Amino acid sequence: MTVPGSRSVGDDTARSDTTRSTAQETTKCVVRLRCSRSACEAARMGILHYGGADFEIDDRTLAHLKVVVAAKLRRKETVLISWNRPVQEGSGRVELLIFPEAPIVFRFQAGLPPRLNRVWLQVLQRLAGEPEGIRVISEEDAELLGKSRDH
Incomplete structure (x- = not known):
């Protein structure tokens, strides 16, 4: 359970990674953490919307990210969030730089x-x-990580 990843929403063979709207280009990505089969099946997926992009993140992870990101933004600090994409989803890393002045939406299922x-x-x-x-x-x-830091 160590590698988070992302993939495009929709049919992997027929759809592109972006969808166009009349106002702006919207990108949709999915962030999935490796988890047990039953936990993944039961996970409710929320949306982190920022800068015209939607990032689908399970509600539990998103709730924890919201608390940490909101604390930094309240202090007018920029926040960098990153996750790795697994090989089967194209590899690489996604990095999202969030500025205090820009609107951000956390939408939970x-x-x-x-x-x-x-x-x-x-x-x-x-x-x-x-x-x-x-x-x-x-x-x-x-x-x-919390246990290893305690010892």
Whole structure:
């Protein structure tokens, strides 16, 4: 459970990675963390909308990112978020630079917010303070990083 990734929304063979709207070009990407089959099947997918792009992220991960990103934006700080794309989805890395002045929307599929994991938040906050910014990591990886930092 170590490599987050992204892929285009829609049919991989028939659709392009972008869809055009009349006002602006909108890009859609999916961020998926490796997880157990049952957890992935049960995951509700939310949307992070920024700069004309929609990034589909599971609600639980998005809720944790929202807390950390909002804290930085309230302090008028720029935030860098990144994740790796797995080989089967084209490889590479996605990096999203978020500025305090630009509108950002966190849209959740679930009606109620999930219970937040304090360790995951602490690890994401620590990553947000590093020059490389926030790497989207799984809850399990955050738990491991949190435990290794305690010892």
